Amino acid sequence: MRYDSPLAAVGNTPLVRLPRLSPSEDVRIWAKLEDRNPTGSIKDRPALHMVEQAEKDGRLTPGCTILEPTSGNTGISLAMAAKLKGYRIVCVMPENTSQERRDLLAMWGAEIISSPAAGGSNTAVRVAKELSEEHPDWVMLYQYGNPDNA
Template identity: 50%
Template sequence: MTDNILQLIGNTPLIETKALLGDGKNRLFGKLESANPSGSIKDRVALAMIEAAEQEGRITKDTVLVEPTSGNTGIGLSFVASRKGYRCIIVMPESMSMERRQLIRAYGADIILTPKHLDVQGAVDKAKELVASHDNWLLLDQFSNSENPRVHREKTAVEIEKDIGIPDVIVAGVGTGGTLSGVGSYFKKKNPLIQILAIEPVSGIPGCTLHSIQGIGDGFTPDNLDTNLIDDFVIVNDQEAFDGMRLLLEKEGILAGISTGAAVAALRKINEHMENKKIVYFITDRGERYLSMNLFGKEE
């Protein structure tokens, strides 16, 4: 029991998704990050960045928090900021789902939209411009803030090890690089032979067109991504990610978002070449925030 909802961030369940692929070749464990209070893995990062800034004296009651994001960090920051009494401005591409915008506004934050064709880099540039022109505005910057990988190294990875020991394979998307780098560095020290596989949208590769897998493949290499940890990339296209969302819902009853669908698509590919492995992937957010995209079925 708690009287502070922020204390419910983290310690998420790990579910063995036995029915997902159904062949029993490998054990597939989904870290249910959608169980965090505002519905995504980014609650961890939001709380860690804000509390570190508080401890360092960089935040006062008049500070305005600013963050560029493809959506989930914006929701998480809006949620944490609302509980702590801070004003928050989220800068995000106009291509992000309507539900994400609605959730951010519901938590009381302001939104500034940037042109779709500029992708997340356009939001980053706009956020930096805003902070540079206003006193007492603070850019938390999930892409380079060391609290991002730290919280996954010291908490998320520890939770996984407590539940199942050291996995053989970690499958993670590359958005900010925080999850992959944090969890990956923790387990690489425990077992250098562990495989760290990065999910990359086929159109998220530099030089390719825009993709629809919100939350990963932002079109640039973030400072928080330690590429030395990556053993291989698993390339996933939009349709494979959408199919992965539907498969997870059909087989396991888990309504999850597009980046999780991409993880399921990656699992389907690597499962063909592996056997008797403990594989961990991340159910990063809830599927409700994508319903307007009509990805789960036909409209009535």
């Protein structure tokens, strides 16, 4: 398949039958290969959905900055969507998050703000909420409480 943008490829992952895995011949088992999404993660689907819903309801408009507390895959997927749609993204993550995740976020153009490791994701959320208050024009999609994260 050819796509004009990685965003068009999100969710268009192969469905593969897994023969001989079921104890019954009447049951067919299929696997959706979500690792074939552009960032290699199933999180591409809900991340793109959150961005598109925020655009649809008018919270996210051209020139906006997305703010997101994250520890990994959803943030990476949001960074991809932000980059390809022309948004700036700021991700808050615990300082002990792996370098690999930081590198992937940076590859997609995300600005990374580190929060203390001791509090884990809860501290990243607190720091992001503080930043949201300091920058009311930033849009926090908030994966942890967003009903569009589905």
